Amino acid sequence: MIQAQKLQKRFGEVQAVDGISFEIAKGETFGLLGPNGAGKTTTIHMLVGALKPDAGKVVIDGVEDPTHANARQNIGMAPQALALYENLSAEENVSFFGTIYGLRGADLAQRVDWALGFTRLSDRRKDRMKTFSGGMKRRLNMACAVVHKPRVLFLDEPTVGVDPQSRNAIFDNIEELKAEGTTILYTTHYMEEAQRLCDRVAIVDKGGLLALDTVTGLIDAHGGNSLVEATLEQAPSDPSAFPGTLDGLSLRVETDHPLKTLARITDAGVHFTSLRVDRPDLEAVFLNLTGRRLRD
Amino acid sequence: MHRIVAIALKDLRLLIRNREALFWVLAFPLMMAVLFGAIFSGMGSKARKPMEVAIVDEDQSEASKAFVGRLKSQDSVKLVVKSREGGLAAVRTGKLVAYVLIRKGYGAKQGFMAGDNKKLEVGIDPSRRTERGFLQGILMKAVFGGLQDRMSNPAKTRKFIQESVSGLGAAGARDPEEAKLATFLKAFDSYLGSVDNQTFKGQMKMDGPKIEAVKYAGGKRPRTSFEVSFPQSVVWGLLGIVSSFAILVARERTVGTLLRLRISPLTWTHILGGKALASFMASIVTMALIFALGIVGFGLRLGNLPQLGLAVVCTAVCITGMMMLIATFGKTEQAVSGASWAVMMPLAMFGGGMIPLVSMPSWMQTASHFSPIKWAVYSFEGAIWRDFTLAEMALPCGLLVIIGVATFALGVVLLSRAKS
Numbered sequence: 149m150i151q152a153q154k155l156q157k158r159f160g161e162v163q164a165v166d167g168i169s170f171e172i173a174k175g176e177t178f179g180l181l182g183p184n185g186a187g188k189t190t191t192i193h194m195l196v197g198a199l200k201p202d203a204g205k206v207v208i209d210g211v212e213d214p215t216h217a218n219a220r221q222n223i224g225m226a227p228q229a230l231a232l233y234e235n236l237s238a239e240e241n242v243s244f245f246g247t248i249y250g251l252r253g254a255d256l257a258q259r260v261d262w263a264l265g266f267t268r269l270s271d272r273r274k275d276r277m278k279t280f281s282g283g284m285k286r287r288l289n290m291a292c293a294v295v296h297k298p299r300v301l302f303l304d305e306p307t308v309g310v311d312p313q314s315r316n317a318i319f320d321n322i323e324e325l326k327a328e329g330t331t332i333l334y335t336t337h338y339m340e341e342a343q344r345l346c347d348r349v350a351i352v353d354k355g356g357l358l359a360l361d362t363v364t365g366l367i368d369a370h371g372g373n374s375l376v377e378a379t380l381e382q383a384p385s386d387p388s389a390f391p392g393t394l395d396g397l398s399l400r401v402e403t404d405h406p407l408k409t410l411a412r413i414t415d416a417g418v419h420f421t422s423l424r425v426d427r428p429d430l431e432a433v434f435l436n437l438t439g440r441r442l443r444d
Numbered sequence: 445m446h447r448i449v450a451i452a453l454k455d456l457r458l459l460i461r462n463r464e465a466l467f468w469v470l471a472f473p474l475m476m477a478v479l480f481g482a483i484f485s486g487m488g489s490k491a492r493k494p495m496e497v498a499i500v501d502e503d504q505s506e507a508s509k510a511f512v513g514r515l516k517s518q519d520s521v522k523l524v525v526k527s528r529e530g531g532l533a534a535v536r537t538g539k540l541v542a543y544v545l546i547r548k549g550y551g552a553k554q555g556f557m558a559g560d561n562k563k564l565e566v567g568i569d570p571s572r573r574t575e576r577g578f579l580q581g582i583l584m585k586a587v588f589g590g591l592q593d594r595m596s597n598p599a600k601t602r603k604f605i606q607e608s609v610s611g612l613g614a615a616g617a618r619d620p621e622e623a624k625l626a627t628f629l630k631a632f633d634s635y636l637g638s639v640d641n642q643t644f645k646g647q648m649k650m651d652g653p654k655i656e657a658v659k660y661a662g663g664k665r666p667r668t669s670f671e672v673s674f675p676q677s678v679v680w681g682l683l684g685i686v687s688s689f690a691i692l693v694a695r696e697r698t699v700g701t702l703l704r705l706r707i708s709p710l711t712w713t714h715i716l717g718g719k720a721l722a723s724f725m726a727s728i729v730t731m732a733l734i735f736a737l738g739i740v741g742f743g744l745r746l747g748n749l750p751q752l753g754l755a756v757v758c759t760a761v762c763i764t765g766m767m768m769l770i771a772t773f774g775k776t777e778q779a780v781s782g783a784s785w786a787v788m789m790p791l792a793m794f795g796g797g798m799i800p801l802v803s804m805p806s807w808m809q810t811a812s813h814f815s816p817i818k819w820a821v822y823s824f825e826g827a828i829w830r831d832f833t834l835a836e837m838a839l840p841c842g843l844l845v846i847i848g849v850a851t852f853a854l855g856v857v858l859l860s861r862a863k864s
């Protein structure tokens with residue numbers, strides 16, 4: 149559905165995107181995960197045809213030029229910066245963007261109702277956008293992107309500055325769209341979001357694509373070992389037989405098979421007062437790939 | 445077309461909801477029109493108001509009081525009684541136009557010679573040339589008015605003459621000049637005694653030229669100051685439109701809605717066409733509202749509605765083009781707003797927005813040819829009071845359309861170049 153082929157974009161001294169390639173299947177939810185300045189937004193802008201790549205190619209739904217009217221009709225985007233008219237009401241905003249995608253009359257009214265209901269803004273539809281809270285503005289930003297029922301949806305950090313409740317509402321929206329078969333490209337620097345929503349995740353940093361796989365695939369390949377941390381009830385009779393490092397009663401073990409490690413400890417007849425097992429996550433993947441944390 | 449209209453309606457809605465913009469587009473020009481109109485019409489009525497003059501009567505004689513009475517009876521002057529110092533100070537500080545001082549001894553002489561004009565002193569600032577001439581006339585009238593009073597009644601006149609003769613001193617002690625005057629007065633007295641009262645009355649009456657009131661009958665001049673101030677002030681509303689819409693274009697860019705428009709199926713033609721339509725409509729509505737108020741509330745002549753319509757449409761074309769060009773003068777709202785006022789202010793000031801075209805010095809009138817605003821004002825005036833024929837309208841209207849189309853084209857080229 150979406151193909152990015154060796155995309156390049158430079159702004160003056162900054163190589164914002166440096167040869168990124170990927171392919172997104174129809175109906176797939178694809179995550180672009182990376183820290184600030186990784187080149188996520190620049191990549192999206194090239195995919196939607198707002199920026200001309202210095203090199204490389206974009207194919208959307210078989211159309212090689214994303215600026216072609218046929219491609220555009222099928223694209224929706226919720227920009228990272230809230231792109232709304234603050235002196236228009238929620239309804240007027242959604243309706244305006246519906247109109248420019250060619251919706252008219254009853255069709256338009258019905259789609260506007262749907263988009264506002266979908267983002268839970270129906271009761272505030274007559275209020276000006278500037279009176280909205282941050283989370284409501286984000287939801288409206290999304291409503292304007294989906295009013296024309298795009299087949300391909302680009303969501304650029306749709307949860308920035310949003311409280312957990314609004315965030316969950318947005319997640320529900322995305323899952324609903326996904327269930328309807330919409331192809332979604334989702335950028336974020338929150339790895340939990342990518343983990344929860346995305347079928348596949350591309351990890352990007354400094355304009356380059358570091359890894360691309362399913363979440364479990366990425367963790368298996370780059371996540372490293374799980375971490376087992378335990379506090380023991382009594383000191384073991386033979387500490388040297390224990391895996392990991394023992395400091396008084398607290399034990400710390402790095403292992404790629406945490407369950408086997410636990411079995412070995414209990415086999416030695418030792419009991420725990422507390423136990424914690426940390427499976428590696430995308431954060432660990434990023435750390436292992438770059439030596440830096442995703443967010444500092 | 446539907447999409448162009450959608451963009452235009454959206455922009456108009458945003459304009460209407462922006463109080464600040466509305467103020468500059470409608471309220472401010474209306475205020476200017478009314479204010480300028482009132483100031484200039486006030487100036488006219490000020491000249492019609494009586495001239496305020498201090499009167500200092502140090503003589504306090506019958507003759508001096510009669511003189512003051514004659515001055516007072518003229519409605520073109522208003523007297524304020526003052527002391528000598530008070531009168532001088534009032535003129536020095538500009539509170540009063542002049543003072544008239546009647547020194548002691550003015551009424552000392554009796555009879556025919558009463559009222560010694562050498563004892564009259566008038567103080568006026570030399571820069572007040574018009575008022576000086578005016579005051580001179582008023583004083584002359586008061587001085588000769590006294591003479592006329594005395595002469596219009598032969599019996600009274602004879603009494604004055606006799607008093608004057610006795611005032612000259614004893615017959616034996618007269619110097620040669622006094623002797624000559626006495627002889628003349630005696631001859632005059634006997635002449636007056638011999639004529640018929642009725643004939644005399646009519647002949648001695650001193651009348652100035654008769655002034656007829658002639659009502660203004662129109663023609664190629666503004667009838668009221670509002671006919672000048674309204675076309676002049678509409679300019680400021682148009683400035684407000686240029687700046688508001690140029691800012692709207694910049695805001696689409698900074699807020700990111702332009703990005704949304706550009707990744708939609710809209711073409712560049714839709715986007716710019718919508719903006720142009722909105723500013724065109726806003727210009728027309730603004731001009732229509734302001735002129736309508738001028739016609740209904742301030743007596744602007746509606747001599748030639750089709751030509752006023754033509755002027756308004758051509759001006760709207762010009763304003764739309766200039767808005768497009770100015771929208772390219774910066775990437776942020778602040779930059780565009782600054783640029784629009786920096787460009788439009790001088791154009792408006794030299795184009796008749798500040799000083800009306802009719803009152804410009806000639807060098808400024810020449811400079812004004814380079815301001816599109818001038819042609820707008822000129823075309824309004826052409827339709828309102830200059831009585832332009834359609835052929836005469838062609839020059840300003842043609843220029844407006846040419847400037848509008850040229851700046852629009854340039855603006856579109858520059859905007860499209862900046863889009864990626």
Ligand SMILES: Nc1ncnc2c1ncn2[C@@H]1O[C@H](COP(=O)(O)OP(=O)(O)OP(=O)(O)O)[C@@H](O)[C@H]1O
Binds near residue numbers: 164337
């Ligand atoms: N219009 C521009 N002009 C100059 N530099 C730009 C421009 N847009 C992006 N950049 C630079 O390109 C790099 C990538 O920016 P981009 O916005 O794509 O990052 P991002 O991954 O979306 O970051 P964030 O998570 O902060 O949104 C940054 O270094 C940024 O400064």
Ligand SMILES: [Mg+2]
Binds near residue numbers: 188304
């Ligand atoms: Mg970004």
